[in-house]
Amino acid sequence: MSAEMNVQSKPRPRKRINDPEGMRKKVLDVAEDAFQACGYHASSLGDLMAAAGVSGGALHHHFPTKKALALAVIDERVAAAVEQTWIAPLLAAASVREGVRAVFEAVAAELEQQGFVRGCPLNNLAHELSLADPDFRIALAGIFADWRRAISDKVRADQRAGRDEGTDPERFAALAVATYSGAMSMAKTAQDPSVLRDCLAGLERSALSSSQGGLAARRRRRVLPRPRTL
Amino acid sequence: MSAEMNVQSKPRPRKRINDPEGMRKKVLDVAEDAFQACGYHASSLGDLMAAAGVSGGALHHHFPTKKALALAVIDERVAAAVEQTWIAPLLAAASVREGVRAVFEAVAAELEQQGFVRGCPLNNLAHELSLADPDFRIALAGIFADWRRAISDKVRADQRAGRDEGTDPERFAALAVATYSGAMSMAKTAQDPSVLRDCLAGLERSALSSSQGGLAARRRRRVLPRPRTL
DNA sequence: TATAAAACAGACCGGTTGTCCTGTTTTGTC
DNA sequence: GACAAAACAGGACAACCGGTCTGTTTTATA
Numbered sequence: 164m165s166a167e168m169n170v171q172s173k174p175r176p177r178k179r180i181n182d183p184e185g186m187r188k189k190v191l192d193v194a195e196d197a198f199q200a201c202g203y204h205a206s207s208l209g210d211l212m213a214a215a216g217v218s219g220g221a222l223h224h225h226f227p228t229k230k231a232l233a234l235a236v237i238d239e240r241v242a243a244a245v246e247q248t249w250i251a252p253l254l255a256a257a258s259v260r261e262g263v264r265a266v267f268e269a270v271a272a273e274l275e276q277q278g279f280v281r282g283c284p285l286n287n288l289a290h291e292l293s294l295a296d297p298d299f300r301i302a303l304a305g306i307f308a309d310w311r312r313a314i315s316d317k318v319r320a321d322q323r324a325g326r327d328e329g330t331d332p333e334r335f336a337a338l339a340v341a342t343y344s345g346a347m348s349m350a351k352t353a354q355d356p357s358v359l360r361d362c363l364a365g366l367e368r369s370a371l372s373s374s375q376g377g378l379a380a381r382r383r384r385r386v387l388p389r390p391r392t393l
Numbered sequence: 394m395s396a397e398m399n400v401q402s403k404p405r406p407r408k409r410i411n412d413p414e415g416m417r418k419k420v421l422d423v424a425e426d427a428f429q430a431c432g433y434h435a436s437s438l439g440d441l442m443a444a445a446g447v448s449g450g451a452l453h454h455h456f457p458t459k460k461a462l463a464l465a466v467i468d469e470r471v472a473a474a475v476e477q478t479w480i481a482p483l484l485a486a487a488s489v490r491e492g493v494r495a496v497f498e499a500v501a502a503e504l505e506q507q508g509f510v511r512g513c514p515l516n517n518l519a520h521e522l523s524l525a526d527p528d529f530r531i532a533l534a535g536i537f538a539d540w541r542r543a544i545s546d547k548v549r550a551d552q553r554a555g556r557d558e559g560t561d562p563e564r565f566a567a568l569a570v571a572t573y574s575g576a577m578s579m580a581k582t583a584q585d586p587s588v589l590r591d592c593l594a595g596l597e598r599s600a601l602s603s604s605q606g607g608l609a610a611r612r613r614r615r616v617l618p619r620p621r622t623l
Numbered sequence: 624t625a626t627a628a629a630a631c632a633g634a635c636c637g638g639t640t641g642t643c644c645t646g647t648t649t650t651g652t653c
Numbered sequence: 654g655a656c657a658a659a660a661c662a663g664g665a666c667a668a669c670c671g672g673t674c675t676g677t678t679t680t681a682t683a
Contacts, residue, residue: 178648178649179647179648179649179660179661179662180649181648181649181650181659181660181661182660183659183660183661186660186661200524201524201525202434202521202524202525204432204434204435205434205525207639207640207641208640208641208642209639209640209641217661218661218662218663219642219643219661219662219663219664220644220646220660220661220662220663220664221660221661221662223642223643223661224659224660224661225660227642228641228642229640229641229642281524282520282523282524286520286575286578287520289578289581289582290432290512290516290517290520290521290578290581291432291520291521293512293581293582294430294431294432294511294512294581295431295432295435300582300584303582304582304583304584307579307582307583308583331594333591334591334592334594334595335595337576337579337588337591337592337595338572338591338592338595338596340575340579341571341572341573341574341575341576341578341579341588341592342568342571342572342575343571343575344571344574344575344578344579345516345570345571345572345573345574345575345576345578346567346571346575348516348519348520348571348574348575348578349537349567349570349571349574351519351520351523351524352519352523352530352533352534352537353534353537353538354530354534358567358571361563361564361567361568362564362567362568362571364561364564365564365565365567365568366568408678408679409630409631409632409677409678409679410679411629411630411631411678411679411680412630413629413630413631416630416631437669437670437671438670438671438672439669439670439671447631448631448632448633449631449632449633449634449671449672449673450630450631450632450633450674450676451630451631451632453631453671453672453673454629454630454631455630457672458671458672459670459671459672
């Protein structure tokens with residue numbers, strides 16, 4: 164991983180301009196990108212400093228540890244990415260089904276024109292960090308939960324309008340997120356986003372029938388005892 | 394990560410018994426476990442040596458580099474895990490749908506009694522290593538392909554028996570693998586395997602209807618140009 | 624048994640990593 | 654302007670990592 168110097172010509176070592184917010188944003192930009200492209204462990208702070216053009220002191224000032232930086236990336240960037248690419252388009256859509264379809268196709272189209280697949284930021288970090296540290300896991304699990312809730316809420320809204328009365332909101336949300344996550348995993352590994360469309364086609368049929376409604380299936384909200392020390 | 398010493402009492406520095414196969418297997422056992430529990434980068438060779446009770450010389454003799462060890466784990470262990478937990482039960486089942494259901498429920502039951510979720514070995518490594526090295530990516534992509542093909546072949550076998558004539562084999566295979574992978578991702582992050590059952594319920598409805606058959610949907614087997622240098 | 628290759632042991636090394644530490648400069652506040 | 658805190662620079666450092674190297678022991682072969 165190398166970086167453009169991005170140094171504006173400084174003919175004089177004149178003055179320095181303190182821009183804490185801008186510097187913090189620059190670091191987060193670089194870290195978000197590197198974490199997704201190379202992963203957390205494979206991205207060294209030296210790489211990030213070089214790529215962002217930031218000194219070690221500045222980096223340490225804003226993010227005391229690498230873990231703190233990663234948590235900031237998760238809380239501020241990964242969550243925002245899910246919000247931007249999934250939740251917002253979903254809420255803007257006329258129905259869940261149209262929203263899900265729009266997201267899948269938008270992502271597929273973007274990846275096709277982009278020429279490579281770097282995967283879902285959330286899943287990338289979730290796989291690498293969920294078992295590494297409880298703080299990471301909780302932060303990532305929260306994003307998954309928000310994602311699912313946005314979908315299930317939209318299903319319920321549709322149902323209030325008389326549509327999709329047969330589908331269980333929580334179940335469909337879990338299925339949609341799982342399908343997308345798994346499809347992105349395969350697309351990344353195969354470097355071929357076409358599997359996204361295959362999965363969308365199958366997913367769209369799932370919300371169709373209205374069988375086995377009855378009383379809402381009881382939910383299993385049990386949480387496991389303890390996740391095995393690392 | 395620490396390891397029990399696993400040293401049988403050696404009152405005398407008597408003799409040494411060369412057991413290359415056994416030693417190789419021991420290293421692979423430990424590496425497979427560590428790679429899944431901690432990931433590739435977070436597992437140091439020192440950890441593995443200590444956990445396996447193997448000297449540096451022996452490790453290097455069997456696996457010249459860490460990458461070679463990981464490739465062996467992928468080719469011999471991860472592929473076998475997919476074969477054992479997915480493909481074999483699927484082939485043994487009476488139909489695809491029963492097979493998929495059996496696998497999902499078996500894994501869910503195992504995780505529930507196990508008390509924690511370490512995730513899918515294939516997906517764990519795929520997320521961390523697919524973009525890190527082409528050799529890793531190709532090896533992992535091959536396992537995904539075999540997995541999908543086993544499912545689609547089973548669908549075709551069912552169709553030859555007159556069942557599920559409406560479902561596209563490739564599409565269903567992609568959907569099944571994606572759903573499982575994504576569900577495991579969420580289960581791992583939330584440390585709660587119940588999402589597996591939610592996703593299974595949704596997936597089972599998807600293979601139901603027999604709409605939009607017609608000529609088999611044309612497949613998009615395009616491969617992307619180049620996956621962006623690491 | 625002679626001998627070479629395989630199997631293994633254990634120390635060693637250059638490079639890297641994350642973090643800390645000491646200064647210097649800027650900025651807000653009275 | 655005085656002064657303290659924030660913002661930033663850059664070096665130092667100990668720990669660690671992966672790979673290599675040399676040497677010893679076992680094993681296969683003749």
